[in-house]
Amino acid sequence: MRFTVSLCMIVKNEEEVIGKCLESIHKQINEIIIVDTGSSDRTIPIAESYGATIHSYKWNDDFASARNYSLQQAKSDYILILDADEYFEGEYDLQKELATAKDFYIFPIHNLLDNERYFIHSAIRLFKNSPELRYKNRLHEHLDLEGKEKQMQWSKVSVSIQHTGYQSNTIIEKDKNNRNLNLMMQETKEHPNSYNFYNLGKAYMAIEQYEESAEYFAKAITDSDNQTHQADLLKKWGESLLQLNRSNEALKILYDAVQKYPAHTDLLYVLAEAYYDEKYLKDAASTWIKCTELGNKGDFISEGVSDYLAYAQLAELYKQEDNLAEAYKYILKAITSKRSHMPALKKYFEIAYIYAFAEDDIKKDLDISYKITRVEELQNLLDVLYTMRHYLFSGYLKSYNISPEKNVLAISYQYSKQYDLAKNSWYEVEHIPEENTIDILTLAFLLKDEKLVKSLQNVGEIGPSDIRILLQLLHNESIQMEELSSSLETLIFQLVNNLIYMKEFEAFQTVLQLLMGKDFEVKYQIGSMLNGHGYYEAAIDILVQAYHLDSENIQMIGLLGDICLRAGYFDDAEYFYTNLIERSPVYASYERYYRLYERKKDESRMQEIKQFIAAHYPMATWSQE
Known part of the structure; x- marks a missing residue:
C-alpha cells in the first residue's frame, strides 16, 4: 500500500535555499504546503514552480503556532516536516519506510557547520496526519507526545536530513542568535520547565554568555530525568563551566554524567577536556582514547570527537609529557582523519620543531599523510606555514610558482x-x-x-x-x-x-x-619560553634564578619539577615535586609525583602514590585499576 505524503514548511525570505530543498524531495510527495510569514524575495515564485500551495501567515513569535497552522492544511496520510535550509542528499525512497506504517519516524539531522564540520541530532520529521499530533514551544518546537508516546509505534530512519542553518553566514544574516534568545526568554517565562531552561541555556551559550548559560543549565537539571535532552544538557553545562574556568565543577558534573551515559561520545570528549584542565592527564588520555574506540555514539553527535579532534588532543597531551612516539602517532592520525583540519596540521609542525625533525622526514610525512591533490589543501598548508613562520614556506611558494x-x-x-x-x-x-x-x-x-x-x-x-x-x-x-x-x-x-x-x-x-635583572617575572617568562622550545638546560638555568627570587611560587616550582623530569634530572625533580606537594597538595601534584617514579621505575613508590590517589581522588579512574 502506498501512503500519500504532505510536505509542510514555514518560510520567510528563503530564495537562496528553498529550491535545493524542494528539488531533493518533490518527486516523492503528494502536496507541498508553504506557510509564508512575510517573504519579500523570490521565495514564493520558486515554491510555486514546484506546485506548492501558498498560505500567508502573520508571524506571532511562535514557531509551534505556525507549524500547527501548516498541519491543518495537510490532506495526505502522512506529514513530512522540512525547513527551507534542509534537504535530502542522494537517492531516498520514503515509501520504503512508510511500508511499516508507524505512527512517526525519527530522522538524523546532519547540521553542517563552517570549516567542513558538523553535528548530528535526531528529530521526528515524518508522522501520521492526526489532530492528536501537534507542535508545542515558541522556539525549538517539537511534537507534543506527552501521555501518548507509549501507545504509539515509531522507527528510526537511516537516511539523514542535511541542514545548513547553523553556518555562520546564515546565523549573522538572519540574526538568529538574538531572535532565539528573545523567543526562549518569553517561552521560559510562560512555561518554566526543564526543556525550556535547557534551550534558554543554549541560546545564551550561542552568544557566549556562559555565566547565564551555566545558570539555566543548572536549573534545567531539575525534572530532566528520563528526558531525551538530559545527556546534551549535562554536556553543555560542563562546556559552559569550562569556558568560565570552573573546571573542578565541570569535572564533577561530567564524571557523574558519564556514569549514567557511558555510550555518549560527546560527553566522554568533554569529560576528557575537564580532566585535562584539572591536570588529570592519565584520565584525560584514556578518556580521549575511549572516544576513538567508541566511535560516534549518542543522541547528539559532534563530528570529530571520535577521531581527529581526539587524536589532536592526545598529540598535544603527549607532547607536553615529552612522549614523542605517542605525540607523533596521534598527530599523524589526526591529519589523516581530517586533512582540512588546520589546527592538527599546525600541531604536526610544532611537534616536528620541538623534536627537530629533518626536512626530508617532514616532506616524507606530508607526502604520505597530506599529499596535496586540491587547491584548497595547498592553501591550507601555506596558511599554516605562514602563520607559523616556517622555513618551508619559501620552498612551497617557489615549488608552486606563487607570487x-x-x-x-x-x-x-x-x-x-x-x-x-x-x-x-x-x-x-x-x-x-x-x-x-x-x-x-x-x-x-x-x-x-x-x-x-x-x-x-x-x-x-x-x-x-x-x-x-x-x-x-x-x-x-x-x-x-x-x-x-x-x-x-x-x-x-x-x-x-x-x-x-x-x-x-x-x-x-x-x-x-x-x-635580565632581578625581575622575577622576566626570568619566569623567558625560562617558560625556553622550555616551550625544548631547551630544557637553558630553561632550568634561568628558572632556578627566578626560584631564588620567589621560592614560594607554586607555578614556578611545578614548572621546574616538570623540566627537570624531562631533562632526566630525577633527584632535582623529586626535590621540586616534594616542595610542590607541601605547598599545593592537589591531585595534579600527586600525578606529577607518580610520573616521576614511573620514569625512575620505582614500583614501590608508584604503588604507594597510586593507593593514596585512589583513596583521596575517586574520579582518578586509572588509580582504581
Whole structure:
C-alpha cells in the first residue's frame, strides 16, 4: 500500500535555499504546503514552480503556532516536516519506510557547520496526519507526545536530513542568535520547565554568555530525568563551566554524567577536556582514547570527537609529557582523519620543531599523510606555514610558482634566513600590517637596522616613545621592563620568543643580558619560553634564578619539577615535586609525583602514590585499576 505524503514548511525570505530543498524531495510527495510569514524575495515564485500551495501567515513569535497552522492544511496520510535550509542528499525512497506504517519516524539531522564540520541530532520529521499530533514551544518546537508516546509505534530512519542553518553566514544574516534568545526568554517565562531552561541555556551559550548559560543549565537539571535532552544538557553545562574556568565543577558534573551515559561520545570528549584542565592527564588520555574506540555514539553527535579532534588532543597531551612516539602517532592520525583540519596540521609542525625533525622526514610525512591533490589543501598548508613562520614556506611558494604580496614574500625570505632579501622586501611595503610588527622588529635586531625599527611607528599601538625605547635596546642599552607599557612589554617578550624560535642565539643572548635583572617575572617568562622550545638546560638555568627570587611560587616550582623530569634530572625533580606537594597538595601534584617514579621505575613508590590517589581522588579512574 502506498501512503500519500504532505510536505509542510514555514518560510520567510528563503530564495537562496528553498529550491535545493524542494528539488531533493518533490518527486516523492503528494502536496507541498508553504506557510509564508512575510517573504519579500523570490521565495514564493520558486515554491510555486514546484506546485506548492501558498498560505500567508502573520508571524506571532511562535514557531509551534505556525507549524500547527501548516498541519491543518495537510490532506495526505502522512506529514513530512522540512525547513527551507534542509534537504535530502542522494537517492531516498520514503515509501520504503512508510511500508511499516508507524505512527512517526525519527530522522538524523546532519547540521553542517563552517570549516567542513558538523553535528548530528535526531528529530521526528515524518508522522501520521492526526489532530492528536501537534507542535508545542515558541522556539525549538517539537511534537507534543506527552501521555501518548507509549501507545504509539515509531522507527528510526537511516537516511539523514542535511541542514545548513547553523553556518555562520546564515546565523549573522538572519540574526538568529538574538531572535532565539528573545523567543526562549518569553517561552521560559510562560512555561518554566526543564526543556525550556535547557534551550534558554543554549541560546545564551550561542552568544557566549556562559555565566547565564551555566545558570539555566543548572536549573534545567531539575525534572530532566528520563528526558531525551538530559545527556546534551549535562554536556553543555560542563562546556559552559569550562569556558568560565570552573573546571573542578565541570569535572564533577561530567564524571557523574558519564556514569549514567557511558555510550555518549560527546560527553566522554568533554569529560576528557575537564580532566585535562584539572591536570588529570592519565584520565584525560584514556578518556580521549575511549572516544576513538567508541566511535560516534549518542543522541547528539559532534563530528570529530571520535577521531581527529581526539587524536589532536592526545598529540598535544603527549607532547607536553615529552612522549614523542605517542605525540607523533596521534598527530599523524589526526591529519589523516581530517586533512582540512588546520589546527592538527599546525600541531604536526610544532611537534616536528620541538623534536627537530629533518626536512626530508617532514616532506616524507606530508607526502604520505597530506599529499596535496586540491587547491584548497595547498592553501591550507601555506596558511599554516605562514602563520607559523616556517622555513618551508619559501620552498612551497617557489615549488608552486606563487607570487605573494610583498609582506608575505618578506616573511618567506626572513624565516628561510635570507635576511637581505627580506629587508629589501620590507622596505617596499608601504603600509605595514600590524600582524607583521614582530617580524620587522626581529629582523631589525638581527641586522641592527634603525630604518626597520622606525618604520614601525604608528603601526598598532607603537608610538614615538616606544620607538625610542626599541632603538635604545637595538643599541645594546639596558631597559627597565617595569617602566614599559603593557603592549611594548608584550612586544619585547615576543621578540625574545622569536629569536629563540629562529635559533638566533647570539642575538637572543644580547637581548637577554639587557633585560635580565632581578625581575622575577622576566626570568619566569623567558625560562617558560625556553622550555616551550625544548631547551630544557637553558630553561632550568634561568628558572632556578627566578626560584631564588620567589621560592614560594607554586607555578614556578611545578614548572621546574616538570623540566627537570624531562631533562632526566630525577633527584632535582623529586626535590621540586616534594616542595610542590607541601605547598599545593592537589591531585595534579600527586600525578606529577607518580610520573616521576614511573620514569625512575620505582614500583614501590608508584604503588604507594597510586593507593593514596585512589583513596583521596575517586574520579582518578586509572588509580582504581
